[in-house]
Amino acid sequence: MTNPNIKVNIAEVELKNPVMTASGTFGSGREYGEYVDLNKLGAVVVKGVAKEPWDGNPTPRIAETYGGMLNSVGLQNPGVDEFIEKDIPFLRQFDTKIIVNIAGKSIEDYCEVAKKLIKADIDLIELNISCPNVKAGGVNFGTDPAMVEEVTKAVKKVAKQPLIVKLTPNVTDIVAIAKAAVRGGADALSLINTLLGMAIDIHKRKPILANTVGGLSGPAIKPVALRMVYQVANAVDVPIIGMGGIANGEDAVEFILAGASAVAVGTANFNNPTATIDVIDEVKEYMDKYNVENLDDIRGKLL
Amino acid sequence: MKQTHKVKIVDNVEISPGIYKIDLLFKEIVESAKAGQFVNMYTNSSGSLLPRPISISQINKEKNVLTIVYAVVGKGTKALSEMKIGDEVKVLGPLGNGFNIPKEAENHIVIGGGIGAPPLVELVKQLKGNIEVYLGFRSNPILIEEFKEYGAKVYVATEDGSVGIKGNVRDILKEKNLKADMIYSCGPKPMLKAIAKYATENGIKAQVSMEERMACGIGACVGCTCKTKKKEEVQNKKVCKDGPVFYSEEVVWND
Numbered sequence: 001m002t003n004p005n006i007k008v009n010i011a012e013v014e015l016k017n018p019v020m021t022a023s024g025t026f027g028s029g030r031e032y033g034e035y036v037d038l039n040k041l042g043a044v045v046v047k048g049v050a051k052e053p054w055d056g057n058p059t060p061r062i063a064e065t066y067g068g069m070l071n072s073v074g075l076q077n078p079g080v081d082e083f084i085e086k087d088i089p090f091l092r093q094f095d096t097k098i099i100v101n102i103a104g105k106s107i108e109d110y111c112e113v114a115k116k117l118i119k120a121d122i123d124l125i126e127l128n129i130s131c132p133n134v135k136a137g138g139v140n141f142g143t144d145p146a147m148v149e150e151v152t153k154a155v156k157k158v159a160k161q162p163l164i165v166k167l168t169p170n171v172t173d174i175v176a177i178a179k180a181a182v183r184g185g186a187d188a189l190s191l192i193n194t195l196l197g198m199a200i201d202i203h204k205r206k207p208i209l210a211n212t213v214g215g216l217s218g219p220a221i222k223p224v225a226l227r228m229v230y231q232v233a234n235a236v237d238v239p240i241i242g243m244g245g246i247a248n249g250e251d252a253v254e255f256i257l258a259g260a261s262a263v264a265v266g267t268a269n270f271n272n273p274t275a276t277i278d279v280i281d282e283v284k285e286y287m288d289k290y291n292v293e294n295l296d297d298i299r300g301k302l303l
Numbered sequence: 304m305k306q307t308h309k310v311k312i313v314d315n316v317e318i319s320p321g322i323y324k325i326d327l328l329f330k331e332i333v334e335s336a337k338a339g340q341f342v343n344m345y346t347n348s349s350g351s352l353l354p355r356p357i358s359i360s361q362i363n364k365e366k367n368v369l370t371i372v373y374a375v376v377g378k379g380t381k382a383l384s385e386m387k388i389g390d391e392v393k394v395l396g397p398l399g400n401g402f403n404i405p406k407e408a409e410n411h412i413v414i415g416g417g418i419g420a421p422p423l424v425e426l427v428k429q430l431k432g433n434i435e436v437y438l439g440f441r442s443n444p445i446l447i448e449e450f451k452e453y454g455a456k457v458y459v460a461t462e463d464g465s466v467g468i469k470g471n472v473r474d475i476l477k478e479k480n481l482k483a484d485m486i487y488s489c490g491p492k493p494m495l496k497a498i499a500k501y502a503t504e505n506g507i508k509a510q511v512s513m514e515e516r517m518a519c520g521i522g523a524c525v526g527c528t529c530k531t532k533k534k535e536e537v538q539n540k541k542v543c544k545d546g547p548v549f550y551s552e553e554v555v556w557n558d
């Protein structure tokens with residue numbers, strides 16, 4: 001096999017390859033680190049962290065659905081302080097980039113997390129705006145362009161590291177949201193987060209998830225994710241990290257052809273603990289097969 | 304690096320209506336696997352992504368065979384039941400912590416409810432001393448002979464009264480004044496909750512094997528939490544990684 005160039009650049013941070021982990025599916029890398037060599041990953045995107053510890057939702061939090069799964073973990077996390085103390089030193093042992101996904105219930109919450117990360121040894125911040133804004137009656141930040149712009153601007157102002165804004169697909173016009181994030185100062189965008197869904201146990205006549213609704217992920221959402229990446233890539237100039245149902249190299253190449261600079265692998269890890277590494281190898285195989293030397297040569301290049 | 308293994312099925316039989324016992328040729332894990340741990344089975348049922356967590360029922364180091372016993376309740380376990388001898392299945396494990404067997408314990412009480420019984424077979428095999436096994440089933444008890452073979456005194460209850468006492472494990476517990484150094488249990492949550500209460504009231508330590516819907520099975524997704532307490536502080540632990548076996552006093556039962 002030749003050695004195609006698969007390095008990518010996201011907001012001045014160079015990744016050795018375009019494959020990262022999707023937030024929330026890979027913890028902080030410790031567990032899957034027993035199955036995959038973390039040194040081989042473009043980046044590890046960690047589970048969302050908030051200003052303080054969050055308990056998350058009651059169980060059951062997981063429901064399998066056809067070609068996908070629902071989760072209502074509810075962003076359980078130990079809080080940014082514990083994360084900084086325990087997880088960053090762990091991840092820094094590896095030659096990979098660290099992307100910290102941050103969550104909040106108000107603009108001030110998000111800013112506080114970003115501030116606490118100023119001195120932390122991390123490479124990028126990913127702002128998860130699929131969270132309810134408590135001060136705006138619980139409306140999801142990510143569903144309103146004005147709120148998206150406002151929260152992005154506020155966090156960008158205090159954050160030291162470049163800022164990726166992660167978009168929710170639960171909107172009517174993803175392009176309007178993407179543009180709002182870019183106006184707010186996003187250095188890159190990642191999409192998509194999970195699609196709101198539901199599953200019912202007909203024998204008990206109850207929703208399977210204790211939270212009634214949850215986020216749908218996995219292969220079932222890939223066409224939606226791909227369409228959104230394509231639309232956004234054609235509307236903004238910042239790099240895009242595509243995700244949603246990516247389970248193999250072919251899936252990743254689809255996202256790159258649609259315009260993504262990098263991709264993230266989430267739910268596929270649950271089905272195949274080495275999914276991330278398989279995706280990297282298979283992207284290289286594809287490049288080999290079609291004599292593509294550089295990922296830039298195919299990015300967004302649909303014929 | 305740890306990895307998933309493709310392992311060969313050497314037996315897959317229905318031992319009771321809807322309950323199957325599967326033997327896997329699984330050299331890689333027989334040495335390290337412990338009673339109370341589980342494996343993730345990746346079934347080939349269509350549209351299915353998530354592994355099915357199933358407890359290890361017996362470990363045979365001489366034959367390199369791992370035995371699991373499962374109930375057919377949905378599409379994954381159905382697909383598993385249709386697999387033939389010689390077929391290969393993808394498995395990850397051993398996962399979770401397993402039962403803790405204190406060296407000094409001599410009198411053991413083992414309590415299983417329904418499909419919670421299988422993991423207790425390997426446990427009983429490992430225990431030394433006096434072992435009493437209490438099993439409750441709706442009907443059609445399973446694995447009784449296995450428990451006896453490993454030297455346990457076995458008491459059975461069935462809800463339909465077809466075998467043993469009519470009623471459930473809790474009914475047997477009420478009647479008996481158990482003396483033990485340790486209780487080990489696996490089964491439906493209401494049963495485990497009752498055991499926890501019984502254990503506290505009688506000053507006996509109890510281990511309970513919990514169940515929760517899982518995605519990763521290795522501690523990465525935080526899908527499978529169980530509320531636990533340490534002193535007064537309530538904490539979410541992961542059933543797949545910190546469990547599935549917990550001390551009953553750790554678990555917050557009222558939910």
Ligand SMILES: Cc1cc2nc3c(=O)[nH]c(=O)nc-3n(C[C@H](O)[C@H](O)[C@H](O)COP(=O)(O)OP(=O)(O)OC[C@H]3O[C@@H](n4cnc5c(N)ncnc54)[C@H](O)[C@@H]3O)c2cc1C
Nearest residue numbers: 064355356357358372373374376377378379380514515516
């Ligand atoms: C640690 C642990 C050990 C277990 N050990 C055994 C065992 O030894 N024998 C046995 O028969 N069963 C055991 N179970 C339960 C077993 O995992 C489920 O019955 C099985 O996953 C059902 O899969 P299905 O595809 O047939 O059902 P479906 O209902 O089609 O499954 C759909 C989804 O729900 C999940 N699910 C359904 N029921 C349960 C359940 N009760 N607990 C957890 N997840 C569930 C499945 O894993 C799957 O993701 C254990 C569960 C856990 C968590």
Ligand SMILES: Cc1cc2nc3c(=O)[nH]c(=O)nc-3n(C[C@H](O)[C@H](O)[C@H](O)COP(=O)(O)O)c2cc1C
Nearest residue numbers: 022023024048071128192193217218244245266267
């Ligand atoms: C169990 C689980 C937990 C998740 N937690 C987070 C999170 O903390 N923050 C976040 O931005 N996205 C979270 N996500 C969304 C994923 O990062 C990803 O955007 C989505 O699952 C689509 O990708 P996939 O189909 O490859 O999983 C989570 C997804 C799952 C399945």
Ligand code: FES
Nearest residue numbers: 520522524525543
């Ligand atoms: S199933 Fe993922 S943390 Fe337990």
